[in-house]
Amino acid sequence: MTVSPLPVRLEAVIFDWAGTLVDFGSFAPTKVFVDAFAQFGMEVSLTQARGPMGVGKWDHIRALCDEADIASQYQARFGRLPTDEDVTAIYERFLPMQLEKVAQYSAAIPGVAELLRALRQRGLKIGSCSGYPDSVMRRVIERAATEGLEPDCIVASDDVPRARPAPAMALKNVVELGLSDVAACIKVDDTAPGIEEGRRAGMWTVGLLLSGNAAGLTLDEYLSLDEAGRQEARSRASAELSPAAPHYLIDTVADLPAVIADVESRLSAGRRP
Template sequence: MISMTATPLPAELEAVIFDWAGTLVDFGSFAPTRVFVDAFAQFGMEVSLEQARGPMGVGKWDHIRALCDEPAIANQYEARFGRLPTDDDVTAIYERFLPMQLEKVAQYSAAIPGAAELLRALRRQGLKIGSCSGYPSSVMRRVVERAAAEGLEPDCIVASDDVPRARPAPAMALKNVVELGISDVAGCVKVDDTAPGIEEGRRAGMWTVGLLLSGNAAGLALDEYLKLDEAGRQQARERARRELSPAGPHYLIDTVADLPAALADVQARLAAGKRP
């Protein structure tokens, strides 16, 4: 067998692929977490916002499965129903969750400050704009409808049930690559506020940017964020950094408003022949 060293393939920045809740809309990612709490309450279980945030980023059925696997929640279920929650029980909770999510999601899905301006700037640069979400397509339709009214209209939208396996697998990010006609995954940047979303981008061979303050990791409502002094923001950054760093993001920034500097660095690294 002859071993050869491959020459690095050249690539140019072509696209940015965004998550939705906590990234483009819903500062603090409250729409899914609050509804998880309410859905479990209908089955007589008490789930805190902090617990509900734990598996954020994966598909919603998988999220409920992960919550049901937590001993504190599984024990509540067993005390009430006499058994640990099965996949059928998870589906029952999901089926209760989904209509509640459909009812509430638009209410919480205001555009994150700077997001619409960023997308316009990316288009002026000739970049394509993709997106994907842990929401199923029925929920995404509600999110997209409100987002469009606020100037957020990506070129591609992929929901968790549009692929056989959602995050942290790379399928949603790679479906964007196919739909957008991208020539090289190294020319794509995945932007997300959760560890599974960052992992998705890395598994897809993309540059990845984690968001420290606008999403699930910090868990701050917009008004809470705006009231923080710099010391308070630094504490929130460190809390989010501990959650996101194990996924290995290439960059960590506060919100999408800070993305241009990271993209400029990616462009410079690509021009120097580097790849993710």
């Protein structure tokens, strides 16, 4: 039997969207979660809203409703703990609010358009996936295209039977991009479920410390930090992302070229994720 050779070079980079390519600090989903729960008489903090980030939005709301503080607020108001039907009701209130606001928050993260051009010049394909459903992703894609962000593949959370942390969205990229091996892919994400998605898919994984949900900084806040402030934010974000065991942790996607060089060196030496 002939054994196929291991990949010796990268074929693709698969990116998350909010907090990775667009929406520095991942504010579009978090602020709308807070507003949606408020319409049902519940107070949810931005910190609480960020907790389950990375999974599909219905699952995100389910996880929030399972938190003791939020569940007790719901029970006090409605006389019962939130059921799946109640979660769906909140999701149905959340979705149009998200559709209205998502483009407003989805500015490209500085340097992303230039990075994607550089990756293509290296012959790499650009994949992507998101915890947003397809209806929301269409709004994100429209704005992103005006800023030069046009991945070769885009997979929304409702394009697969099970979204993150399951590997389906990342693997759908592999299929649609016609790639030869999952080990020839890097998955880049700002959340633990997104990193876990990449690991379950057999890919190299990169966690983002400062541009996404884990640090929760606006772009202006990030730019105003001195090195001590950045290190504190890195430590906070690393504590959140490290349990998902990313192969690399970097500040933002601007630091990705060095990771790519290292992964290609490891591949050429016969290593896999």
